[in-house]
Amino acid sequence: MTDPAKRRAPAVLRAVHILDRLAATPEPLGVSDLARDIGAPKSSVYGICETLAEAGVLNSEDRGYSLAAHCLRWSGAYIERSSLVSDFQRILSRDNRLAQYTVTLSTLEGDQVTYLACRNSDSPLGFTFRIGMRLPAVYSATGKAMLSRLPLPERHAILARPWHPPFTANSVADLASFDEASERWKELGYAIDNGEIRDGMVCLGAPIIGPGGRPVAGIAISMTSAEARPEVQQELGGIVRDIAASMNLHHGD
The missing domain is CATH 3.30.450.40 (GAF domain)
Incomplete structure (x- = not known):
């Protein structure tokens, strides 16, 4: 059987960690803060956040990213x-x-x-x-x-x-x-x-x-x-x- 660990998508896990971190704070967080908090490279965090923002899941603000109303669905x-x-x-x-x-x-x-x-x-x-x-x-x-x-x-x-x-x-x-x-x-x-x-x-x-x-x-x-x-x-x-x-x-x- 295929090792379940090999079927995992690291980017998806990181996206979940990012969403959890943003849900836990009332203020927007920047890429550096998010990368440090979830232990991921800044480039990866930036790509995920931009993708989520384009999909309407996150708001991209001057001070960083925050959860968008899409999450309420x-x-x-x-x-x-x-x-x-x-x-x-x-x-x-x-x-x-x-x-x-x-x-x-x-x-x-x-x-x-x-x-x-x-x-x-x-x-x-x-x-x-x-x-x-x-x-x-x-x-x-x-x-x-x-x-x-x-x-x-x-x-x-x-x-x-x-x-x-x-x-x-x-x-x-x-x-x-x-x-x-x-x-x-x-x-x-x-x-x-x-x-x-x-x-x-x-x-x-x-x-x-x-x-x-x-x-x-x-x-x-x-x-x-x-x-x-x-x-x-x-x-x-x-x-x-x-x-x-x-x-x-x-x-x-």
């Missing part, structure tokens, strides 16, 4: 085909218990969570969730919830990279602390981000379980620290856990 197509997103939107339209709160749906991609759907509340949190946003899984409520449901060796393999720099003084400090807290999250059925992404914001997240008992996504609620009294956390955590469990039924468990 892929995002929209993915969201339209995602039963998870459909379930999330349908449940929130029927269930008014979380009407006053920010609610998000995300999935685990490596050591990051990517947000698939968001319903931001009118109450000021000082933080706005966006579709496509990525955050370190170890600090986010859904990331904690999903990672806690993975076998320990798999979780450790995912988190083997250098620990992500903390966002706040509350951010979990290391893998040992994360593992210890994971036992409590599994017992509760939901995980807590207590000001780890942003000071003054508390999030409660529960895993959505798919075939084989594996987490396929997570749903979370966000509120201010002032709102997050212990009895409120317990009540809302139970609601988030129940909603996630109702979505499990649609995905194999």
Whole structure:
């Protein structure tokens, strides 16, 4: 059989790395920055970026390249085909218990969570969730919830990279602390981000379980620290856990 590695197209892999890098920054990036970040020759990066710009996937600006609106076609197509997103939107339209709160749906991609759907509340949190946003899984409520449901060796393999720099003084400090807290999250059925992404914001997240008992996504609620009294956390955590469990039924468990 043909070696799969021989069938790969390096230029395509580099294009994906370039798109990922541009998606992670709000500012345009030049060829030198992109080449350094993805470890590729400038000439190769320039050729790929110019091709993507000609195809309408990137904008070519004075300060470098940025993602073009064309990318939204892929995002929209993915969201339209995602039963998870459909379930999330349908449940929130029927269930008014979380009407006053920010609610998000995300999935685990490596050591990051990517947000698939968001319903931001009118109450000021000082933080706005966006579709496509990525955050370190170890600090986010859904990331904690999903990672806690993975076998320990798999979780450790995912988190083997250098620990992500903390966002706040509350951010979990290391893998040992994360593992210890994971036992409590599994017992509760939901995980807590207590000001780890942003000071003054508390999030409660529960895993959505798919075939084989594996987490396929997570749903979370966000509120201010002032709102997050212990009895409120317990009540809302139970609601988030129940909603996630109702979505499990649609995905194999």
